[in-house]
Every structure is written in structure tokens, then in C-alpha cells.
Amino acid sequence: MHHSQTIPHLPEIDSTRAFLSEGYPFISRRCDELGSDAIRTRLMLRPVTFLRGLDAVRGFYRAGRMTRRGAMPPTVVPLLQGKGSVQSLDGAEHQVRKKMFLDLMAPVRL
Numbered sequence: 290m291h292h293s294q295t296i297p298h299l300p301e302i303d304s305t306r307a308f309l310s311e312g313y314p315f316i317s318r319r320c321d322e323l324g325s326d327a328i329r330t331r332l333m334l335r336p337v338t339f340l341r342g343l344d345a346v347r348g349f350y351r352a353g354r355m356t357r358r359g360a361m362p363p364t365v366v367p368l369l370q371g372k373g374s375v376q377s378l379d380g381a382e383h384q385v386r387k388k389m390f391l392d393l394m395a396p397v398r399l
Contacts, residue, residue, distance in 0.1 A: 296338060297323045299330040308332060316341055352380075 299319055301307070308315045316339045319328050326342040340349070349355060358379050370376055375386040392398075 294325075294327075296327045296329050297325050299323075299328060302331065303334055304330040304337075305332045305334075 304315070304319075311318070316328070319330070320326055320339070320341055326345060327338060327340045329336065329338050331337060356379055358377060360377075366372060366374075366377065375383060375390055378386055
């Protein structure tokens, strides 16, 4: 998705109930319905933009573009990942941990 394109909004005032009942397929279904790889809606009345596809991944993971540290509320970290998990690290620290994990999960090791 290019910056010059307008991201379509879902017509509902809020999509929380549908998102919770459908889970991640909610995103692809709505993107398909609107013919876009990006959509805007509200979850718990807060504005949210969902992205999908290779261009979104490249933009999201471009070095220096996003900060992972502090992105997740501290009360949630122990429930989902744990302090110091690769998802909460940035820069070189993230790359080193990610490489270590991917090396451990290589097909020859499984």
C-alpha cells in the first residue's frame, strides 16, 4: 500500500465484538470485502489500522521504523512473552536474539 492511497474505513462504529468472535481472520475478511490490504476501524472505540501483505511487513519491520520496547503494557508482558523476549527488543539486541532463535528452529535441528 502506497502512502498516497486512502485506507478505507469499515462502516461499523466499532468492530470489537466481530474481531473478538472471528479472531485474526477478521482482518483478511474485511480487507477482501473492501479490496484493500489496509483497513481502518475502531476497537473499544479507539482508532485502529490493520495491515496485511508483504508490503506491510516490509514497512513495519524496516530497521529503525518501529520500536518494540515498551509497546506492550507491562502487565501483559509476563502473560504472553516474558521480560527480555525477542519481541520486546530493538536494534542489534533484537537481531542477535532473533538469529539465535531462528538457528535453533532451522529444519536440520528439528
